Amino acid sequence: MDMIVTPTGKLNGEIQALSSKNYTTRYLLVSALAEGTSTILYPAHSEDGEAMRRCIRDLGAIVEEDEEKIVITGFGRHPRPTKELDVGNAGAVLRFIMSVAALLPEVHFLNSYPASLGKRPHDDLIVALESMGVKIEHQNGRLPMTIKGGNPRGGKIQVSGSVSSQFLSSLLFITPLLDEDSEIEVLHDLKSKVVIGQTLEVLAQAGIVIEASEDLMFFRIPGKQKYKAQTYTVQGDYPGSAAILAAAAVTESDVVVHRLMEDSKQGERAVVDVLRAMNVPLTHKDGIVHVQGNGRLKAGEFDGDEFTDGVLAMVAAAVFAEGTSRFYNVENLRYKECDRITDYLTELRKAGARVEEKRDEIIVHGRPEGVEGGVEIDAHYDHRVIMALTIVGLRSAQPIRIKDAHHVAKSYPIYFDHLKSLGAQVEWTE
Numbered sequence: 001m002d003m004i005v006t007p008t009g010k011l012n013g014e015i016q017a018l019s020s021k022n023y024t025t026r027y028l029l030v031s032a033l034a035e036g037t038s039t040i041l042y043p044a045h046s047e048d049g050e051a052m053r054r055c056i057r058d059l060g061a062i063v064e065e066d067e068e069k070i071v072i073t074g075f076g077r078h079p080r081p082t083k084e085l086d087v088g089n090a091g092a093v094l095r096f097i098m099s100v101a102a103l104l105p106e107v108h109f110l111n112s113y114p115a116s117l118g119k120r121p122h123d124d125l126i127v128a129l130e131s132m133g134v135k136i137e138h139q140n141g142r143l144p145m146t147i148k149g150g151n152p153r154g155g156k157i158q159v160s161g162s163v164s165s166q167f168l169s170s171l172l173f174i175t176p177l178l179d180e181d182s183e184i185e186v187l188h189d190l191k192s193k194v195v196i197g198q199t200l201e202v203l204a205q206a207g208i209v210i211e212a213s214e215d216l217m218f219f220r221i222p223g224k225q226k227y228k229a230q231t232y233t234v235q236g237d238y239p240g241s242a243a244i245l246a247a248a249a250v251t252e253s254d255v256v257v258h259r260l261m262e263d264s265k266q267g268e269r270a271v272v273d274v275l276r277a278m279n280v281p282l283t284h285k286d287g288i289v290h291v292q293g294n295g296r297l298k299a300g301e302f303d304g305d306e307f308t309d310g311v312l313a314m315v316a317a318a319v320f321a322e323g324t325s326r327f328y329n330v331e332n333l334r335y336k337e338c339d340r341i342t343d344y345l346t347e348l349r350k351a352g353a354r355v356e357e358k359r360d361e362i363i364v365h366g367r368p369e370g371v372e373g374g375v376e377i378d379a380h381y382d383h384r385v386i387m388a389l390t391i392v393g394l395r396s397a398q399p400i401r402i403k404d405a406h407h408v409a410k411s412y413p414i415y416f417d418h419l420k421s422l423g424a425q426v427e428w429t430e
């Protein structure tokens, strides 16, 4: 399904932020790793959430759900042997479940999205798991993959953090269940470091004890721990809401988004400060972000690694800012659902944006007068490219057509419903 985005000058209204993808995947996982029955209130309903539900179910968790909650009876240290798992297009789900699969004799991971997740590298986690005695067959570090484990060893483990934080998170979830105590040393750099804060928060809520160095480059994890069954409440999602807030910023708007906690550990919380720095009139109080956009934005320079899943939306806002913006420290955007630097900028340029790339930077020469639009966009299977190009379409001279925009459902199936309820002219077409 394609989406036609017709220029829309004004947005008005209130929405409830959808539930956080990253907390939903984590709560599902720790509930599966517990032996008792856990409840997750307000889980995210999206393809990635569904991928994690499917995997833990296939691995033996009992999952019952209604509109507002999921009740999960976990398998603890003993997942059920299963031949094959389908993680859809969800990077975090694949990486987290790879370590769980290491507890089993043989699990095959399908390659359902060869043009997206199928291109993403997992070598750093593969090397770490191999050092723990796990055998892995893979295609040059990519899917399809077969993991042959059984009884992975703890002890001293090293993992590179220079491509993704998900490899470290994965090891932090599994090492507490191993017989030995473990020490994890992060090599090189740690990208998306803030996300590790979410992993540690969820582990602590699940009763797991981990000692972390202040710089998050070294961890001590006692073995033989047990995950406790708990009740978890999922908070609102900043990465998805970043796109709504950016849409409000580039239009004349009066838009209120609820459920965005000020003290959230989601790095993308920073998009509120980014928009503020771009002179967007907004307030953030009691979990409510209120944007009263006037369409005028000022360029700025930002460390994108602090809000990795919010960068594309902020770049889309910067397309209409006065001056040149720079988003630096973003190389790992190249290893996401598509190359979120080269592929994304190609599509932005088609729509009329003036953008440049470096290996680890996006540079935007703002066009406050607006862009031409009138083009067809290839979203490269990437939900965040779909959301970001929609923002650009709202302020183009001519409508833009986003091909295969249904892939927005990876994280935000009701994105276009939300935008429509705010007055955006967005229509599905075959």
Ligand SMILES: O=C(O)C1=C[C@@H](OP(=O)(O)O)[C@@H](O)[C@H](O)C1
Residues within 6 Å of the ligand: 022, 025, 092, 163, 164, 165, 166, 169, 191, 192, 195, 308, 309, 332
């Ligand atoms: O741990 C997680 O849930 C995630 C970590 C981030 O990935 P990287 O660590 O690969 O940047 C983020 O982009 C992704 O959407 C979710």
Ligand SMILES: C=C(OP(=O)(O)O)C(=O)O
Residues within 6 Å of the ligand: 089, 090, 091, 092, 093, 309, 336, 337, 384, 411
């Ligand atoms: C990169 C993302 O997700 P994942 O790595 O889990 O596929 C994302 O949600 O933008």
